Amino acid sequence: xxxxxxxxxxxxxxxxxxxxxxxxxxxxxxxxxxxxxxxxxxxxxxxxxxxxxxxxxxxxxxxxxxxxxxxxxxxxxxxxxxxxxxxxxxxxxxxxxxxxxxxxxxxxxxxxxxxxxxxxxxxxxxxxxxxxxxxxxxxxxxxxxxxxxxxxxxxxxxxxxxxxxxxxxxxxxxxxxxxxxxxxxxxxxxxxxxxxxxxxxxxxxxxxxxxxxxxxxxxxxxxxxxxxxxxxxxxxxxxxxxxxxxxxxxxxxxxxx
Amino acid sequence: xxxxxxxxxxxxxxxxxxxxxxxxxxxxxxxxxxxxxxxxxxxxxxxxxxxxxxxxxxxxxxxxxxxxxxxxxxxxxxxxxxxxxxxxxxxxxxxxxxxxxxxxxxxxxxxxxxxxxxxxxxxxxxxxxxxxxxxxxxxxxxxxxxxxxxxxxxxxxxxxxxxxxxxxxxxxxxxxxxxxxxxxxxxxxxxxxxxxxxxxxxxxxxxxxxxxxxxxxxxxxxxxxxxxxxxxxxxxxxxxxxxxxxxxxxxxxxxxxxxxxxxxxxxxxxxxxxxxxxxxxxxxxxxxxxxxxxxxxxxxxxxxxxxxxxxxxxxxxxxxxxxxxxxxxxxxxxxxxxxxxxxxxxxxxxxxxxxxxxxxxxxxxxxxxxxxxxxxxxxxxxxxxxxxxxxxxxxxxxxxx
Ligand SMILES: Cc1ncc(COP(=O)(O)O)c(C=O)c1O
Numbered sequence: 001x002x003x004x005x006x007x008x009x010x011x012x013x014x015x016x017x018x019x020x021x022x023x024x025x026x027x028x029x030x031x032x033x034x035x036x037x038x039x040x041x042x043x044x045x046x047x048x049x050x051x052x053x054x055x056x057x058x059x060x061x062x063x064x065x066x067x068x069x070x071x072x073x074x075x076x077x078x079x080x081x082x083x084x085x086x087x088x089x090x091x092x093x094x095x096x097x098x099x100x101x102x103x104x105x106x107x108x109x110x111x112x113x114x115x116x117x118x119x120x121x122x123x124x125x126x127x128x129x130x131x132x133x134x135x136x137x138x139x140x141x142x143x144x145x146x147x148x149x150x151x152x153x154x155x156x157x158x159x160x161x162x163x164x165x166x167x168x169x170x171x172x173x174x175x176x177x178x179x180x181x182x183x184x185x186x187x188x189x190x191x192x193x194x195x196x197x198x199x200x201x202x203x204x205x206x207x208x209x210x211x212x213x214x215x216x217x218x219x220x221x222x223x224x225x226x227x228x229x230x231x232x233x234x235x236x237x238x239x240x241x242x243x244x245x246x247x248x249x250x251x252x253x254x255x256x257x
Numbered sequence: 258x259x260x261x262x263x264x265x266x267x268x269x270x271x272x273x274x275x276x277x278x279x280x281x282x283x284x285x286x287x288x289x290x291x292x293x294x295x296x297x298x299x300x301x302x303x304x305x306x307x308x309x310x311x312x313x314x315x316x317x318x319x320x321x322x323x324x325x326x327x328x329x330x331x332x333x334x335x336x337x338x339x340x341x342x343x344x345x346x347x348x349x350x351x352x353x354x355x356x357x358x359x360x361x362x363x364x365x366x367x368x369x370x371x372x373x374x375x376x377x378x379x380x381x382x383x384x385x386x387x388x389x390x391x392x393x394x395x396x397x398x399x400x401x402x403x404x405x406x407x408x409x410x411x412x413x414x415x416x417x418x419x420x421x422x423x424x425x426x427x428x429x430x431x432x433x434x435x436x437x438x439x440x441x442x443x444x445x446x447x448x449x450x451x452x453x454x455x456x457x458x459x460x461x462x463x464x465x466x467x468x469x470x471x472x473x474x475x476x477x478x479x480x481x482x483x484x485x486x487x488x489x490x491x492x493x494x495x496x497x498x499x500x501x502x503x504x505x506x507x508x509x510x511x512x513x514x515x516x517x518x519x520x521x522x523x524x525x526x527x528x529x530x531x532x533x534x535x536x537x538x539x540x541x542x543x544x545x546x547x548x549x550x551x552x553x554x555x556x557x558x559x560x561x562x563x564x565x566x567x568x569x570x571x572x573x574x575x576x577x578x579x580x581x582x583x584x585x586x587x588x589x590x591x592x593x594x595x596x597x598x599x600x601x602x603x604x605x606x607x608x609x610x611x612x613x614x615x616x617x618x619x620x621x622x623x624x625x626x627x628x629x630x631x632x633x634x635x636x637x638x639x640x641x642x643x644x645x646x647x648x649x650x651x652x653x654x655x656x657x658x
Contacts (some may be wrong), residue, residue: 056549056550057416057550057551058416058421058422058425058536058537058551059425060271060272060425060428060429060537061272061274061429061432063429064415067415067416071415071416074550079548080548081548101535102270102535103534103535103536103543103545103549103551104548104549104550105549106534106535106549107534107545107547107548107549108548108549128272129270129271129272129535129538130270131269131270131271131272131273131276132273133268133269133276134268134269134270152272152273153273154273154274155274156274156277156435157273157274157276157277158277161276176273176274179274179432179433179435180429180432180433181429181432
């Protein structure tokens with residue numbers, strides 16, 4: 001049986017009257033030994049898709065929490081090879097997406113990445129420093145393996161640019177909530193809701209909102225909610241403080257949106 | 258060639274949120290920057306504020322020993338002490354015409370930070386400088402100069418806490434502040450249009466050198482040399498020669514920093530010792546591990562201490578139009594001392610690398626030829642570092658030869 005596509009996974013949540021949940025965790029976090037257990041826990045506690053961060057020495061789109069997680073992972077010897085090996089035999093309910101900066105992917109080899117990632121059950125990639133104008137080579141490598149290259153759009157992405165992405169995008173659309181980097185924010189700015197509304201109007205794909213998300217109330221206030229939410233820094237912080245993945249997911253799964 | 262590309266090198270590898278400010282800058286380059294009125298205003302500032310044109314000085318003593326004429330392009334005499342001001346005045350003026358009220362910049366040694374802060378002060382703009390926490394410690398006097406010019410200084414505590422991390426932090430800040438802020442990038446690297454914009458602002462070095470060569474020794478130089486960190490002083494010197502078929506015989510020689518020099522040591526020589534990859538918005542040559550993590554760099558000269566290099570140099574290297582060599586810390590320190598003693602000029606440790614190649618390998622140049630070294634900056638800022646290495650400057654030994 002074919003696994004559901006990323007798009008289908010989010011649509012299924014919508015059909016069940018839920019917002020799809022997409023936790024992000026850096027590979028090898030908090031320790032390489034406990035990483036797989038935590039991924040399994042996220043899977044068991046209601047994640048629809050899990051984004052796995054591939055550590056990089058110079059993560060320009062990330063705030064301090066993800067950067068620190070990345071630094072720790074690198075210090076522990078985590079790399080793309082290791083990450084894909086951990087993911088290979090997991091047999092998760094949730095879909096898997098690799099989120100990483102371009103250079104480690106480029107050095108691994110784009111063809112080889114597509115093949116090995118698909119082999120490990122990965123269904124898509126997000127590359128925060130690879131805008132539309134530069135993503136041709138990676139997109140070409142991913143297509144034969146049916147991997148989605150997830151488009152990122154933000155408050156300053158105008159409708160015309162969104163349409164250019166929409167022409168090639170697949171999977172889902174990642175809407176960046178703020179003019180900034182990843183990291184926990186108390187309140188989402190007004191522009192987050194506008195970005196979601198515009199992205200929903202332009203794309204026929206589901207829209208996931210990320211950056212700064214940590215509690216359901218942030219989303220409840222939105223008149224046009226996203227189809228999915230991504231949380232990274234808040235989850236990493238919770239785990240680093242000794243909390244469990246299950247505890248973190250609970251307020252999100254208990255809640256009807 | 259594709260827009261923003263030099264052969265395969267260059268590009269715009271940045272988060273989508275940075276594309277709109279890069280487009281805005283591209284448009285400003287095409288409209289404001291290329292207008293005669295802007296160029297005239299900039300020329301006035303470079304003359305009256307920065308002190309251009311800078312002389313082309315013959316090293317009479319050294320030339321006699323070497324058997325060929327050694328000339329120095331005197332960027333050390335530009336206001337604030339390095340070629341960096343050619344770039345920052347241009348970008349600050351452009352930003353002001355774009356309606357921006359604030360400049361942000363990264364700095365390693367502090368030279369670009371000082372030049373940005375001075376330009377901001379001159380043009381009445383706000384200024385924030387991002388500097389690795391390690392560099393803040395190493396370069397205390399430049400920190401004071403920036404503060405005196407009214408700049409806010411942000412020490413960067415992430416990663417290796419040096420220049421590359423300061424660039425990361427400045428890029429992050431630009432995402433947030435792009436509406437009213439220009440990122441005054443410090444070298445001919447980074448995402449398009451910076452490599453082209455910074456080059457165009459630094460070509461004043463090569464253009465003046467050409468005119469002065471013809472005036473002072475009646476022909477083009479046989480070779481021009483420059484140190485290569487990110488590559489801005491070098492491309493500023495090279496480009497007017499590289500882009501002109503009539504100058505095809507002029508040798509273009511870039512010098513990278515080799516660090517301490519033993520095999521496997523940290524260095525800052527990505528063209529000679531690195532491999533192609535993506536960092537800070539560009540595809541170029543990089544110091545990196547096999548799995549694409551950026552390696553720390555090292556050089557005794559903080560201004561060359563960077564693991565990447567501008568894409569146009571990667572291209573000139575690949576086509577063979579320019580040649581690139583490596584010079585170690587020790588050689589550069591020797592050249593620093595020799596130029597001071599023999600010619601009465603204290604060169605920046607960065608520029609000392611280019612000079613050292615000529616002094617170490619005079620056989621690379623024919624007798625009677627004319628060789629120009631771009632003296633990208635003055636070395637006063639380096640006295641503390643030099644005094645740790647040069648016996649001449651240690652203790653209170655009498656200053657006899
Ligand atoms: C005097 C001097 N020369 C050279 C450089 C290296 O930069 P670039 O390669 O961009 O000229 C610096 C950088 O700080 C500098 O201060």
